Amino acid sequence: MLCGCGGASSVPAPVSTGGAAALEVPGPSQALFAKPYYQCLRNVYVAPNGSDANSGTSAQQPWLTLQHADATGRTAGDCVNVAPGTYAAGVVVRSGGNAATSTGYVVYRCTVMDACTVTDVTAGGEGSFAWDTSRQPMTGSYVIVDGMVLRAASETTYGQGVELWDGNETGTAAARSVHHVWILNSVVSGYGQSGLQMNDGEYFYVVHDRIFGNTNVACEAQGSGISFFELKAFPGLARTADDASNSIVGNIGSFNNAIEWNVLYNNATTGCGTPANPYDTDGNDIIIDTLDNAGGTGVVYPGSVLVAFNVTYNAGGRGVHLFQSENVTVANTSCYNSALDPSNNGSYRPCIGDNAGYNNTFINNIAYAIPSDPVPSATCTVDYTTGAQGSCLELNSAYAGLGAGSPVDTFTNNIAFCASMPGGDGCMPTQGGVTFSCTANRCATDPRWVDVGTISSGTETTQPQGANFALQSGSPAIGIGLTRPYLSAQSVDLGACYHTIATCPASP
Numbered sequence: 001m002l003c004g005c006g007g008a009s010s011v012p013a014p015v016s017t018g019g020a021a022a023l024e025v026p027g028p029s030q031a032l033f034a035k036p037y038y039q040c041l042r043n044v045y046v047a048p049n050g051s052d053a054n055s056g057t058s059a060q061q062p063w064l065t066l067q068h069a070d071a072t073g074r075t076a077g078d079c080v081n082v083a084p085g086t087y088a089a090g091v092v093v094r095s096g097g098n099a100a101t102s103t104g105y106v107v108y109r110c111t112v113m114d115a116c117t118v119t120d121v122t123a124g125g126e127g128s129f130a131w132d133t134s135r136q137p138m139t140g141s142y143v144i145v146d147g148m149v150l151r152a153a154s155e156t157t158y159g160q161g162v163e164l165w166d167g168n169e170t171g172t173a174a175a176r177s178v179h180h181v182w183i184l185n186s187v188v189s190g191y192g193q194s195g196l197q198m199n200d201g202e203y204f205y206v207v208h209d210r211i212f213g214n215t216n217v218a219c220e221a222q223g224s225g226i227s228f229f230e231l232k233a234f235p236g237l238a239r240t241a242d243d244a245s246n247s248i249v250g251n252i253g254s255f256n257n258a259i260e261w262n263v264l265y266n267n268a269t270t271g272c273g274t275p276a277n278p279y280d281t282d283g284n285d286i287i288i289d290t291l292d293n294a295g296g297t298g299v300v301y302p303g304s305v306l307v308a309f310n311v312t313y314n315a316g317g318r319g320v321h322l323f324q325s326e327n328v329t330v331a332n333t334s335c336y337n338s339a340l341d342p343s344n345n346g347s348y349r350p351c352i353g354d355n356a357g358y359n360n361t362f363i364n365n366i367a368y369a370i371p372s373d374p375v376p377s378a379t380c381t382v383d384y385t386t387g388a389q390g391s392c393l394e395l396n397s398a399y400a401g402l403g404a405g406s407p408v409d410t411f412t413n414n415i416a417f418c419a420s421m422p423g424g425d426g427c428m429p430t431q432g433g434v435t436f437s438c439t440a441n442r443c444a445t446d447p448r449w450v451d452v453g454t455i456s457s458g459t460e461t462t463q464p465q466g467a468n469f470a471l472q473s474g475s476p477a478i479g480i481g482l483t484r485p486y487l488s489a490q491s492v493d494l495g496a497c498y499h500t501i502a503t504c505p506a507s508p
Helices: 030-034 066-071
Strands: 042-046 078-082 085-087 091-093 106-110 116-118 127-131 143-146 148-151 160-164 179-184 187-189 194-199 202-207 210-212 226-229 257-260 263-265 286-289 305-308 311-313 320-323 328-331 334-336 350-355 361-363 366-369 397-402 410-412 415-418 449-456 465-471
Touching: 042 066, 066 078, 066 091, 106 148, 160 179, 160 187, 187 194, 194 202, 194 210, 226 257, 286 305, 320 328, 334 350, 334 449, 350 361, 350 366, 397 415
Parallel strands: 042 078, 078 106, 085 116, 091 127, 106 143, 116 148, 127 160, 143 179, 148 187, 160 194, 179 202, 187 210, 194 226, 202 257, 210 263, 226 286, 257 305, 263 311, 286 320, 305 328, 311 334, 320 350, 328 361, 334 366, 350 397, 361 410, 366 415
Antiparallel strands: 366 397, 449 465
């Protein structure tokens, strides 16, 4: 049952769960950047005015390229300190650390948060930070990227801010990639396929980033803002105390991967299909994709993913999309006005939801949909705008669950709002044994954000006029959240923004 108890006056103040600050706001965090989890045992330096003939061991003798920093053999405890400026090439990562500890990583860190811009993809790859698939087994585990701006100079078909895969996505012999990779406090935009494409491994973490304007030309290989695809476990990899609890994500317990405290918008596949010939499938803000490894190894990924405290809006595809995936928890995410691509051929178009997965949990989220006109569909039986039979809403719903397995997904303690529509269910039919109950959730409930799309709702390529997801005083989202050990204490409010935050996310 959804708890209706409490208001602003009865909500306890959040307490620190080990994160960088007691009060967190989605997007790059200066507090987290200023007090990093990692420690630098050795420092090397890169600068726009450097030379790869320099020693690289002091700020006065910096190297010129990120690639040279990797090629000289980084080891655990090394920090690559990158001076502010623009870098015309990224890095193919081959060197990494050796342990999930504060001194066990190789770190690429801008010396001033988000003042280092990588504008192009790597030679021989399509990612600004790309992992080398020519080495099998692959190297480059235990790597942290902190406070970088990844901004493609031009959109290319396979352009990715982070390109991390095994080099062979299909077949039972497909290899693993790497593990323990963190993308922190960074800004990622302008990549043709995906902002962050992280595949075929595990212990992937995307935390406090801003990711927008990606996937626009990915017709052949469609991508999303953040994509975790076909994750694979590493047999014999022992889980450490730092995997369960550290000062970046707090205490996440048994989760093997996390996407938390990010801001995502305007990730959309454009210029491909047309409304008359729709064939777009992706362009989501966040996708957790094919964890059942169907079509690949066929071995279901046994680990889990936490998606929490994200703000997502104006995606061409879905805000948070689970596809053929299991053991994912989506919590305290604020989603607005997704599924805007008229060339997307899917009838499944929620802001937050699951298609063909199982054992997924959705709690404490807010989804606000602005439905378009319904269109005929052979697979739907009710028009949720008029109640007429024979058609259904196909564009932009709040939630949907199309289950395919057991145990079925659960939706508990979420707010669903579909503008101009009755508030039944999650505003879209559910299937495969999944239910969205208006007893266990709040339907037809405006979350009362401070200023989101007040004048203009925006499009898949433009922001709404007003994108402040802070909660107004008296918002129905305040004080009714389900607390869980793996969530920040700010989860007492639904959505990503705690009620004492005036502007959420913070201005870039």
